[in-house]
Structure formats: C-alpha cells, structure tokens
Amino acid sequence: MEKLLAKVDRRIKKLGDELQQLYTEHPDATIGEITFQNLLSGMRGMKSLICNTSFVDPYRGLFISGLEVPDFEHKTPEEIFFLLVTGTLPSKSELEELSSELKKRSKVPEYVWKMLRSLPKTIHPMTMFSLGILAMEGESVFKKKYEEGLHKDEYWKYTLEDSLNLIAKLPSLAAGIYRILFMNGDIIDSDQQLDLAGNLTQRLGFNRHNQGFEELNRLYLVLHCDHEGGNVSAFTSRVVNSALSNIYYAASAGLNGLAGPLHGLANQECLHFITNIHDTLGNKPSVDEIRKYVMKTLDDGKVIPGYGHAVLRVTDPRFTAFMKFGDKHCPESPYLQTVKKLYEVVPDILKTYKGGKVSNPWPNVDAISGSLLYHYGMTHYEYYTVMFGISRVLGFCAQNTIARGLHQPIIRPKSVTNSWLKEHLESQ
Numbered sequence: 001m002e003k004l005l006a007k008v009d010r011r012i013k014k015l016g017d018e019l020q021q022l023y024t025e026h027p028d029a030t031i032g033e034i035t036f037q038n039l040l041s042g043m044r045g046m047k048s049l050i051c052n053t054s055f056v057d058p059y060r061g062l063f064i065s066g067l068e069v070p071d072f073e074h075k076t077p078e079e080i081f082f083l084l085v086t087g088t089l090p091s092k093s094e095l096e097e098l099s100s101e102l103k104k105r106s107k108v109p110e111y112v113w114k115m116l117r118s119l120p121k122t123i124h125p126m127t128m129f130s131l132g133i134l135a136m137e138g139e140s141v142f143k144k145k146y147e148e149g150l151h152k153d154e155y156w157k158y159t160l161e162d163s164l165n166l167i168a169k170l171p172s173l174a175a176g177i178y179r180i181l182f183m184n185g186d187i188i189d190s191d192q193q194l195d196l197a198g199n200l201t202q203r204l205g206f207n208r209h210n211q212g213f214e215e216l217n218r219l220y221l222v223l224h225c226d227h228e229g230g231n232v233s234a235f236t237s238r239v240v241n242s243a244l245s246n247i248y249y250a251a252s253a254g255l256n257g258l259a260g261p262l263h264g265l266a267n268q269e270c271l272h273f274i275t276n277i278h279d280t281l282g283n284k285p286s287v288d289e290i291r292k293y294v295m296k297t298l299d300d301g302k303v304i305p306g307y308g309h310a311v312l313r314v315t316d317p318r319f320t321a322f323m324k325f326g327d328k329h330c331p332e333s334p335y336l337q338t339v340k341k342l343y344e345v346v347p348d349i350l351k352t353y354k355g356g357k358v359s360n361p362w363p364n365v366d367a368i369s370g371s372l373l374y375h376y377g378m379t380h381y382e383y384y385t386v387m388f389g390i391s392r393v394l395g396f397c398a399q400n401t402i403a404r405g406l407h408q409p410i411i412r413p414k415s416v417t418n419s420w421l422k423e424h425l426e427s428q
Ligand code: CMX
Pocket: 044, 231, 261, 262, 263, 264, 266, 298, 302, 303, 304, 305, 306, 307, 308, 309, 310, 311, 357, 358, 359, 360, 364, 365, 366
C-alpha cells in the first residue's frame, strides 16, 4: 500500500505545515468564546476540534474535501475512504492498490464467530457489532508496535494499517451478525473479487442482481461515511483514540454512541415509527391522518425520528440522495410513500412546535434510509444502524489516522462545578 501511505504522508505534512504557519502568525488568536449557554447545551456550536476529513455546512450539508453530496454520491466506499484520508479521489492504480489490500485482509477470525454465536439471540445487532470489533483488539498492529517502542512519527502508519485491517472485515462481520440473528446462522463466503458493497450484499444472503439492492448498499456505505468531528460517534472515537487506545477500541466506542436513538439508531426508530403508522392507519394513510399522528406523537412527549439536526438547517442532502434512489427504483413502495407524506407535514409542524424551539425542522438522513432497505426485504429494522455503522467506521479511521499524524494530544476538556460557576459568574 505504498501509494496510499505516500499520499496520506503528504497530506499530514501539508496539514501540519498549514497549522504551524497559522499558529506562528496568530499565536494569540481567539477562535470563539464559550458562553454559559454552550455549557448548558451540549457544547453546541463551540468550535473546539480540528477535523479535515469532512465538513458540514448548515445550509449545504456534508462536504468531503470540497466535494458535496451530489458530487460523490455515485462513488464507491473504497473511493470515499481514500478521499477521506488523503483529501483526493484515487487514480485507477491507487484504487486498485487499496481494493486489493482490503480483499487480502477480509477474513474475520474464527474466535469472533464463536463469541458472537454464544450471545443470546435477544441481543441488539449494534451490541454484537461493537463487541465483534472489540474482540479483534488483540489483532492491533499499532498496539504491538507501541509495546515494542514505536516512534511518535510512525503512529499514523500503524493506525492506518489497523484501519485497513478493520475496514476490510466489516462487510463480513456485519453480514455474519445478520445471518446469526435473523437467518439460519450460516456464514456466507464471498467472491474474492467483489468490492465492499458487493461483498456485503452477497454475505447478507441477498440476490446481488435484485434490481438495485447492491447499488443501494453502495450508496448506504458512501452517504454515512463521515459527518465532521463533533457528532457523538466520531467525537467518542476521537477521544478514545487520543489516549492511544487503538482503532479497534476507538471504533467500538464510537459505534456505542452511534447506537443511541438521537444519533444513528434514529434510522431504526424511523422504520418503527412508519410501521406503527401503517399498523394504525393502514398502508396508505392520508396526509391529514399522518399530520394528526405526528401531533399525537409530540403531545406524548416523543421526538419525531429522522427530523432535526445539531448542525444542518436545511433538508439533509443525504436524504435527497436517497429520495432520488427511491424515486428511481421503488416509487410505489408504501414505505417511501409514507416518508414523502411525513416530509409534507413534519417540517411545518416542527416550525411552530414548542414556540419555534426546534432549531431544524427538516429531515436528516435517517428519515428515509431504512424505508429503502425495507423495500428490498431487509425487514429487521434493528439491523439498520449496523449498516450506518459499517460506513461511519470509514470516517473514524480516517479522522484518527490524520489526528495521530498531526500528533494531536490526548483530549481533555476541563469541567467545572456549580460552585465554580457561581463564583466565576458573580465575580464578573
Ligand atoms: N422532534 C421533536 N422535538 C424535537 C425534534 C424532533 N425531531 N428535534 C428537536 N426537537 C426538540 C428537542 O428535543 C429540544 O427540546 P427540549 O429543549 O425540550 O429538550 C428542542 O427541540 C431544541 O433542540 P434542537 O436545538 O432543535 O436540537 P438538538 O441540536 O438539541 O438535537 C437532534 C438534535 C438530532 C438530537 C434532535 O433534532 C432530535 O432529537 N431529532 C430526532 C432524532 C434524530 O433524528 N436523530 C438523528 C440525527 C442524525 C444522526 O445523528 O444520525
């Protein structure tokens, strides 16, 4: 993987030089102020991390090195990982090198299957996914090299090495979990020539030529890959890796954050929500019936899953990309139809809900993604966040590789007590 290593090396040097120069020119610069409101609102909006793999513009959504969603939605997950970690799309030979490295590293160790099979069938698939990754922690090359006395300048190389080993195994691991929990438990082998999305589709046991399911999986693995540095899962993974805990620890930890209903689990919640609508109102509810259902959900003190975002202030372009896919491949799907009806009514309701308190009434990616998987027969919606997770690990790996290359220190913000705050605020 010389080509990839050389490119990442160049990127890290460039980013490091830029930061050094900026710091030399502006040693005492202030980036922003921390208000009491920031402390009370989960640090929302506080600029306190550097992340160059991707950026989320509130009005245009996800950017990866200058490319926005419509520019990269047709790429493959391999190309996207290369883009995240190097800052450029791969040439043909660079892509071939990366793809062949991933194919070589894709075998999940037997002990992982043994451990996963021993778990109760009532376990959530995200727990299994996180455990499966954690169980492979002993495979970390970074860890071995560190114990042998690795030089700081080399940290990123072995973080990248671990990342490739991990990413290569994710389709097999994730598909195996699906087979163990929802099918007969047989682990399906894959054609060595397949890419990550093809591999995933085949190993899940779905027909790869079934009118676009593989294409959907490819899109799924691309659209969820990264969402800058401050979201719960990426941030968690960065914090863990900043202690030099290896990428297996960091990815497993990040996925535990992704498993929360306000974050990645929202795609499962959305399907559950739509299924409940269909159970209550039938498969073709009217817009008015949906409006009433949404109002009742809010009156019951619940959130509308798939709507709102901490950074975005428009319809998520990832939602739009999935909608384009749905309109092309399954416009008649009752699930997609209900997604559309919700899109017609929810934003207007949320705009005035709680006196306009909702910062973003528009749908995020989770409002639609599951309805497409459901259409293709993946009806166990507890599994959807695993699909999100396979993709998001690409971002964790890229972010942590760059962070180690830049010698970013252990992350350790200062917390304060109520008494400290009282004293501080009263002395102003
Ligand atoms: N339904 C009902 N109420 C909502 C809401 C929604 N979809 N989105 C926000 N609100 C409420 C919040 O709960 C909050 O109420 P309280 O002050 O009473 O606690 C108020 O509006 C203000 O919150 P906000 O500033 O708009 O949103 P946050 O940045 O705090 O939270 C998010 C963002 C995503 C957690 C929130 O919009 C939400 O809970 N959405 C539903 C879950 C969801 O779709 N999550 C997935 C996000 C994308 C992802 O990470 O995958």
